[in-house]
Amino acid sequence: MKLLYFAWLRQKIGTAEEDVTPPAEVTDVAGLIDWLRGRGPAYAEALRDERVVKVAVNQEYVRRDHPVRPGDEIALFPPVTGG
Amino acid sequence: MKLLYFAWLRQKIGTAEEDVTPPAEVTDVAGLIDWLRGRGPAYAEALRDERVVKVAVNQEYVRRDHPVRPGDEIALFPPVTGG
Amino acid sequence: MIRVQREDFDIGAEISALTAGNHAIGGVACFAGLVRDMAGGDDISAMTLEHYPGMTEKELARIEAEAQARWPLEASLIVHRYGRLGPGERIVLVVTASAHRQAAFDAAMFLMDFLKTKAPFWKLEDTGGDARWVDARESDESALERWRKPAR
Amino acid sequence: MIRVQREDFDIGAEISALTAGNHAIGGVACFAGLVRDMAGGDDISAMTLEHYPGMTEKELARIEAEAQARWPLEASLIVHRYGRLGPGERIVLVVTASAHRQAAFDAAMFLMDFLKTKAPFWKLEDTGGDARWVDARESDESALERWRKPAR
Numbered sequence: 127m128k129l130l131y132f133a134w135l136r137q138k139i140g141t142a143e144e145d146v147t148p149p150a151e152v153t154d155v156a157g158l159i160d161w162l163r164g165r166g167p168a169y170a171e172a173l174r175d176e177r178v179v180k181v182a183v184n185q186e187y188v189r190r191d192h193p194v195r196p197g198d199e200i201a202l203f204p205p206v207t208g209g
Numbered sequence: 210m211k212l213l214y215f216a217w218l219r220q221k222i223g224t225a226e227e228d229v230t231p232p233a234e235v236t237d238v239a240g241l242i243d244w245l246r247g248r249g250p251a252y253a254e255a256l257r258d259e260r261v262v263k264v265a266v267n268q269e270y271v272r273r274d275h276p277v278r279p280g281d282e283i284a285l286f287p288p289v290t291g292g
Numbered sequence: 293m294i295r296v297q298r299e300d301f302d303i304g305a306e307i308s309a310l311t312a313g314n315h316a317i318g319g320v321a322c323f324a325g326l327v328r329d330m331a332g333g334d335d336i337s338a339m340t341l342e343h344y345p346g347m348t349e350k351e352l353a354r355i356e357a358e359a360q361a362r363w364p365l366e367a368s369l370i371v372h373r374y375g376r377l378g379p380g381e382r383i384v385l386v387v388t389a390s391a392h393r394q395a396a397f398d399a400a401m402f403l404m405d406f407l408k409t410k411a412p413f414w415k416l417e418d419t420g421g422d423a424r425w426v427d428a429r430e431s432d433e434s435a436l437e438r439w440r441k442p443a444r
Numbered sequence: 445m446i447r448v449q450r451e452d453f454d455i456g457a458e459i460s461a462l463t464a465g466n467h468a469i470g471g472v473a474c475f476a477g478l479v480r481d482m483a484g485g486d487d488i489s490a491m492t493l494e495h496y497p498g499m500t501e502k503e504l505a506r507i508e509a510e511a512q513a514r515w516p517l518e519a520s521l522i523v524h525r526y527g528r529l530g531p532g533e534r535i536v537l538v539v540t541a542s543a544h545r546q547a548a549f550d551a552a553m554f555l556m557d558f559l560k561t562k563a564p565f566w567k568l569e570d571t572g573g574d575a576r577w578v579d580a581r582e583s584d585e586s587a588l589e590r591w592r593k594p595a596r
Contacts (some may be wrong), residue, residue: 295596302456303455303456303457303459303474304454304455304456304457304459305456306456307455307456307476308455310576311532312532314532315478315479315480315481315482315531315532316480316481317478317480317532318477318480319475319476319477319478320475320476320477320478320539321473321474321475322455322473322474322475322476323470323471323472323473323474323548323549324459324471324472325470325472325545326463326467326469326470326471326472327467328467328468328469328543329467329468330467330468352473354498371519379467380463380464380465380466380467380469390481393475393477394553394556394587396475397475397549397552397553397556400473400549401546401549404549407478407507422498437544442456
């Protein structure tokens with residue numbers, strides 16, 4: 127699946143975009159975030175405070191129990207501040 | 210005193226502006242309207258329905274008990290419809 | 293600022309002139325009233341706006357001062373036209389600028405509500421052959437009610 | 445209509461293009477957001493707007509469709525810029541046109557409230573040497589509450 131990061135999440139993780147293949151037991155957004163935290167201190171720090179991490183799957187806002195599948199475009203970003 | 214009429218009040222009365230000298234017992238707006246009604250059928254018809262006659266003395270909205278004096282500019286008009 | 297004029301106005305140019313150089317402004321709300329071609333089912337071919345020169349300017353200035361007192365505005369503008377206007381033509385412009393958007397929106401709504409019920413303008417609709425003075429709307433009067441409570 | 449672009453926009457030209465020829469429009473409300481030069485006491489020398497291409501357009505279109513469903517709008521427009529912007533520069537434009545003014549005002553406020561909390565844009569403030577991501581405001585989130593009740 128394709129992961130996208132924006133704003134300070136992008137800066138903390140150090141990349142804007144990556145392709146990942148999590149293990150089969152990662153089936154939803156919550157599981158994906160847990161798995162990402164284990165990928166290194168930059169991920170752990172960026173994803174430390176769950177409340178300020180918003181997630182979109184295939185460009186739609188989703189909750190933590192939303193499924194994630196191979197081929198999905200999954201974006202993680204802080205609360206938006208446009209307008 | 211100088212009287213000004215606007216919109217359909219102007220059309221019904223047939224003039225936009227006139228100088229009048231009411232008798233001494235006309236001391237307020239209510240008295241002036243009563244006196245004007247007696248000036249002819251066009252005035253009586255134009256001022257028949259009090260509720261749709263707004264009055265400004267010297268360019269400020271006033272109530273019926275507001276004094277009228279020689280030298281005043283007094284405007285009578287229907288409810289406004291700008292904007 | 294207030295202006296009463298026969299000529300048309302350019303909304304973008306008015307907003308630019310009003311806000312130029314003031315970087316404390318975070319939001320600009322504006323409202324423009326246009327001549328509609330339908331009123332109560334009759335086609336309007338034109339409209340003539342009559343006003344009370346002198347009192348109009350005073351009332352608009354008074355309404356603007358009231359809005360400035362109620363909201364932290366960085367700038368405001370009211371432009372109202374008079375004379376003969378065709379369908380689609382601009383009649384009135386209200387612009388309010390503030391650090392934050394809600395103050396700008398609220399002040400613009402306030403200005404429009406007061407202008408509709410206090411500024412001495414009268415519309416004569418020409419529906420082709422027949423000319424008819426527009427009646428004041430009950431809903432415009434009742435729109436004032438919401439401003440009786442203290443401003444936020 | 446929605447547009448996401450790097451370039452500036454001309455408010456007057458946008459409104460004219462949007463309303464041209466539609467004489468059912470009686471009122472046009474608009475809101476423009478500008479870059480303020482002060483944020484929490486620090487001078488902002490510039491701001492960079494990052495966004496999520498693809499999702500941004502989808503969210504703006506969804507928000508606009510929701511406003512169209514709630515109010516009888518004759519036309520609407522959202523333009524949002526991205527990239528680097530200096531103090532006083534225009535960031536966002538919302539325009540709503542309706543037969544009556546309150547629908548136009550309400551829809552414009554609705555669009556701004558949703559855009560502020562849903563459109564995937566992020567502001568990076570440059571306060572001279574130091575760059576800082578703008579925090580989401582609690583008040584923007586709570587501004588949504590008022591739209592929970594059914595529209596007028």
